[in-house]
Each structure stands twice: as C-alpha cells, then as structure tokens.
Amino acid sequence: MVLPPHLRTLAATGREVQVEVAGTVTQRGVxxxxxxxxxxxxxTMRDRRxxxxxxxxxxxxxxxxxxxxSPDAPLPDRVVTGEExxxxxxxxxxx
Numbered sequence: 001m002v003l004p005p006h007l008r009t010l011a012a013t014g015r016e017v018q019v020e021v022a023g024t025v026t027q028r029g030v031x032x033x034x035x036x037x038x039x040x041x042x043x044t045m046r047d048r049r050x051x052x053x054x055x056x057x058x059x060x061x062x063x064x065x066x067x068x069x070s071p072d073a074p075l076p077d078r079v080v081t082g083e084e085x086x087x088x089x090x091x092x093x094x095x
Contacts, residue, residue, distance in 0.1 A: 001034060004090040007045070011038040016085060025080045027059060028071040045088055060087040 002016050011017070019033035028051075035042045042048060045057050051071070053059065058067045062076045062084050078084040 001030060002085045002087045004088060006090060007041060007088065010040055010044065013038065018082075025075045026072050027066065027069070027075065027086075030075070030086055031071075056091045058089045058091050060089060061085070 001019065003011065003013070008015060017034060017037070019030065019037055021029040021033050023029070031045060035045075044054070046053055053067060053071075058065060059069075060066060061079045064076075066073075066075075074080075075086060076084065079086050
C-alpha cells in the first residue's frame with residue numbers, strides 16, 4: 001500500500017507499507033490490516049463509526065479508481081501478488 005505524505009508522517013513510516021491479509025484480499029482487509037499495524041491512522045482514511053471512506057480520500061489500484069467500489073470486493077490479482085500497489089490518495093478540494 002502506498003500512503004500519501006501526510007499519512008506517512010502521521011504513521012512515521014515510508015512511502016510504502018506492506019501488510020498481510022488473510023483470505024480474500026479486499027479494500028476492507030487491507031485497510032483493517034494497516035490500521036491494526038498503525039493505530040494512529042484509524043479514522044484518517046475511513047470514518048471510525050461507519051467505516052465509510054473519508055470524502056477527500058481516494059483508493060486506486062492498477063490505474064483504476066476503486067473509491068466507490070464495495071469495500072468487500074476482491075482487489076485485482078496484481079495487487080494481491082504485490083506486482084501493483086494499492087494507493088491511498090488525498091483528493092484535492094476547491095478550485
């Protein structure tokens with residue numbers, strides 16, 4: 001998973017973090033694993049109460065915007081094998 005700069009700073013980690021996900025690899029599984037490993041990120045990418053993606057956070061993989069996909073949909077095989085990263089991107093607001 002590749003994190004945006006502000007979340008890297010908060011987690012005191014590098015650009016890319018690797019996590020293990022048991023079973024089918026989904027957005028929910030990846031985000032749960034990242035939040036387990038880096039508890040300071042809880043609530044930054046998803047609302048703590050509802051689990052919904054934060055409005056100014058987007059998820060990408062294999063050049064596709066997965067932000068509005070079901071959090072339980074399997075991620076592409078290239079992400080599962082580590083060939084491609086799961087990207088968390090801070091969206092721009094305003095104009």
